[in-house]
Amino acid sequence: MKKRSGRIGYARRRRWPGFAHLIVAAMLLAGCAYSLVSGDHVNSSQAEKIEAGLPTLRQLQFKQPVPLVVKTRDEAEAMIEADMMRDYTDSQLQVEGIVGALLGLYPSQMDLKAETLKLLRSQVAGFYDAHEKTMVLVKGGADLGFWNATSQFLIQRDLVGEMLLAHELTHALQDQNFGLEKSLDAVKDNDDRALALKAVAEGDATLAGFAYAMGRMDNDISNRLIGGLKGMPQSLAAESPGTPEGLSVPLLFQYSEGVRFVAEAYRRGGWSAVDALYQRPPESTHQILHPGIFFEDRAHTPRIALSGYEQIMHGWRKVDDSTYGELLLRVILERNLGKQSSEIAIASRWTADRMIVLQQSRGLNVIWMLTFTDKQTASHFAVVYATLLDRLLGGASAHRIDYRANAALVIIGEGANYFDQLAPAIWNASTIETASTSTQIAVPPTPDEQ
Structure with missing residues (x-):
């Protein structure tokens, strides 16, 4: 099945792993409504402060501003569902759900579309729209999302919004500096490879967002974040109980293992080494899970x-x-x-x-x-x-x-x-x-x- 490139964030890819990408991009701004959104309006001064300060920490420059817009929850959910259905028909989703069940990835008789949208609706609070080059914040989106619950264990509550907006703005930096959408499009016939590249993008954004909220970036900061992410499975289970592992595991992988992988690159050469990951990205989740294979063996992943x-x-x-x-x-x-x-x-x-x-x-x-x-x-x-x-x-x-x-x-x-x-x-x-x-x-x- 030939698929078009993504619209919402770096989310939408081909087949079942694409759903996990969509979920991740959709939930990351949970908590930003603490101070960034008031009614239908964005706190422009605070948003501009984050957009101005992030490039110094991440050592990348914005090539153009990133507008922020506010949508109601219904509007945001409709955008995400419509976007997903631009690439899939109901029959395609049915086939992919059946195949996953035959292989043992999904429960028997699972409705893949329904389960995906159920998870999205329980989590969506905002996203970076790479097609429109805008940041979408959801009205009334505070306190939603497993990432919000996890992040509050890492930093004080009033910094969670800053951390998560910096995360999504890092996606904008990736979009503007590395052409990540084109890179993902180039591996659209290999979902495992696309998931590995997505883990780089999410690990980078999560690390940069946390570092921005903490006011500095070093190896101690990355170690603290890695330790804090151990609670993510429990947070997701509490936020979205009963989520099939075939959806939840790829979602969590992009954060937990993505941060570990990107932190290892940073340890070896700072942000320039992280930037290099977009020029020569990992070829499989195997390389993300076993970083030595990528950083030391430099082994090619067979096809x-x-x-x-x-x-x-x-x-x-x-x-x-x-x-x-x-x-x-x-x-x-x-x-x-x-x-x-x-x-x-x-x-x-x-x-x-x-x-x-x-x-x-x-x-x-x-x-x-x-x-x-x-x-x-x-x-x-x-x-x-x-x-x-x-x-x-x-x-x-x-x-x-x-x-x-x-x-x-x-x-x-x-x-x-x-x-x-x-x-x-x-x-x-x-x-x-x-x-x-x-x-x-x-x-x-x-x-x-x-």
Whole structure:
């Protein structure tokens, strides 16, 4: 599905992770109404003070002013819903919800659109609109949002509004100085990569906003913020109870892990090192979760090109092409095996994945190839995930898993019924990049196929 670039903040991307981005951008100004909004008017002098002081701290300059406007809650919610629906139809959202449920990411029968909008409506208090280049504040938006509850543990209440407006104005600096929307557009066919870049943007903005409120930036400030963010899951659970992990985890990841990652860049080279992240951004959530891979190993994240299914699945239409990444693989394992399961460690050995979703009439077929650090992990994943799918899907949806070398192949849907024909065709035609080069290598055949 071809998607347009985002309208609200850096929020709207493709498929399910895009919803998490939208939520984050929508909730960040919770609490600003303490002193910035009075009725239908903005306290211009205070807003101008923050806009004037932030560039000195963040060491970036605004290239143009950022107007502030006030909207009612209904107006803001309508903007967000309309914006989301410019890129999605109801049927597309339904398909993506079903696929997530088949894989174990979402609960069965979850209404993805309804759950997303429910979370948005419980949190929205303001956002930076990168299309109109304006900051939208929501009338009566004080005390909303899990970030507001978390931030009050970090700084005194009367500074929360300053912190969060500085956060969103940092997004404006990113927009004006780095062309972040274009960068996100360039990775729109890789949701995991887009989520990693979004974590950089949110980590940068959160760190800059907190530092502005504290009046300085140094490593002690970043360490204090990292410690304070540990309470975010509890705050979100209290603000929006029952939120599916497939939505909440990517949302929280952009703050908690994004701040850790950006703070590591700052520790190594100050704000100029943070700026450099936009020129050479991380390629996966794996690199965000394991910063040494990015900052020291400088390893390339492999890419998988799935092929070989086209003739066998003739008549099926490709409706999605995506990458889940380590983060969402971990969510799947945690949701279905329990957060204390030793099998969760499989996710940390992820190196690449690619997923194709095919549709024929109302039927869906999912083809998912993943690679891991070694053959043992791939074979272990195949066993663990097969057991997971047996319990999750039973006989309701056909499913099969195979592995070769360090790669695993998952097929869910009708294709699993002729797996013995489809799987070899996919193995033989698909390619996987090596981690250190861009050279593609074919997945090795089994001895019987040589």
